Amino acid sequence: MDRIAAMNVFVRVVEAGTFTKAAETLDLQNATVTRLIQQLENDLKVRLLHRTTRSLTLTPEGASYYERVVRVLAEIADIESSTRQSRARPSGRIRVDTAAAIGTVVLIPALSDFYRLFPEVDIELEIGSKHTDLVAEGIDCAIRAGVVDEPFMTARRIGEFGFVTCATPDYLRSYGAPRLPDDLRERPTIGMTWARDGRARPFQFVNGDQNVEPTLNHKLVVNDANAYLAAGLASLGIIQAPAYTVQHAISSGQLVPVLRDWSQDVIPVNVVYAPNRYLSVKVRVFIDWVVELFERNECLRRR
Known part of the structure; x- marks a missing residue:
């Protein structure tokens, strides 16, 4: 048995969660993946995985083995990559x-x-x-x-970003600039939904010990960041967007920050x-x- 190949298969099975998915990503037959895991367990004389028709979980010994094997494979990959990098151009x-x-x-x-x-x-x-x-x-x-x-x-x-609450000059001329987060309850706002739960992300504000999350009745809710910015630029409502997405619009005067005394959580x-x-x-x-x-x-x- 190729021990390194068996280790790679074992780690991929753990990451994929099933033998079938692991086999697909490795371009191997299901039977080959099963055989390599069985040979690895026989050679180690310990069960690494609990397998049923519906689930696959690590045994305590398997969890310990996985953590150590990942480090070994990463070290091997680093050695190979460093060696090849010295004589190969990225392609x-x-x-x-x-x-x-x-x-x-x-x-x-x-x-x-x-x-x-x-x-x-x-x-x-x-x-x-x-x-x-x-x-x-x-x-x-x-x-x-x-x-x-x-x-x-x-x-x-690799980085982080905060949010900026902003609106167009035309919007602010029509509705006035909010002075407190609760003022947003009476003004049109735009919501952005998260992919995971489909709910609009709440507008969050922090000022010292004060944490405010006003209840809003969004005029429009979208599920795309580009559409969210476009709706804000169309003066449809106030938006609270990642700073990097509105940086250019604010610099050009298309959007104006509001509630500047209030900050928002930073996203990694x-x-x-x-x-x-x-x-x-x-x-x-x-x-x-x-x-x-x-x-x-x-x-x-x-x-």
């Missing part, structure tokens, strides 16, 4: 997953710089609001906003990837480039 296609706002506002406008540095790397950018299963979908890395709660994934903090941004995945040179240079890109953006860099 090939990588798959990256991210939300619409980060993709359209941050990544795409800067990609010409990346292609200038690495002309032989091609990117397949998956943009959307769904929470993609990286292993099952064959994604090399994802850029996630918010807390990362994906088990068995490596999350590298991470680049996420499977810890055992072989990070080729092309993926490593992309991640390093994204880190620098966020660092240069005053609305996204880590404080």
Whole structure:
């Protein structure tokens, strides 16, 4: 038995959650995956997984083995990558997953710089609001906003952003600028839904010890960041948007910040990837480039 191959299969089974998904992502037969796991357990003389027709869970011994194997495979991958990097130019296609706002506002406008540095790397950018299963979908890395709660994934903090409450000059002439968060109850506002639960994100305000989350009756609710900005620019209501998405509109005078004495929670941004995945040179240079890109953006860099 190829012990390294068996370790890789075991880790992929744990990450994928089923033998079938692991087999698909590894391009192996189901029977081959099952046989390698059985051989690994026989060789170690310990059961690593509890298997039923509906679920797959780690035994205590399996959990301990998984943690150690991930570190071993990561070290091997790092050694191989470092060796190859010294004599190979980054090339090939990588798959990256991210939300619409980060993709359209941050990544795409800067990609010409990346292609200038690495002309032989091609990117397949998956943009959307769904929470993609990286292993099952064959994604090399994802850029996630918010807390990362994906088990068995490596999350590298690359930045953060706050929110800005704002409206157009025309809107403010018609309705007046709110002086307190509760004033928003009587003014048209626009809501933005989260992909996970379909509910509009609440408007949140902090001023010293005061935490206010006013009950709003949104004039319009959308589920896309670009549509949210467009609705705000159309003077349909007050929006509370990520600072990096409205930075240009505020600088140009199209939007005006309101309630400036009140702040909002900061949202972390991470680049996420499977810890055992072989990070080729092309993926490593992309991640390093994204880190620098966020660092240069005053609305996204880590404080």
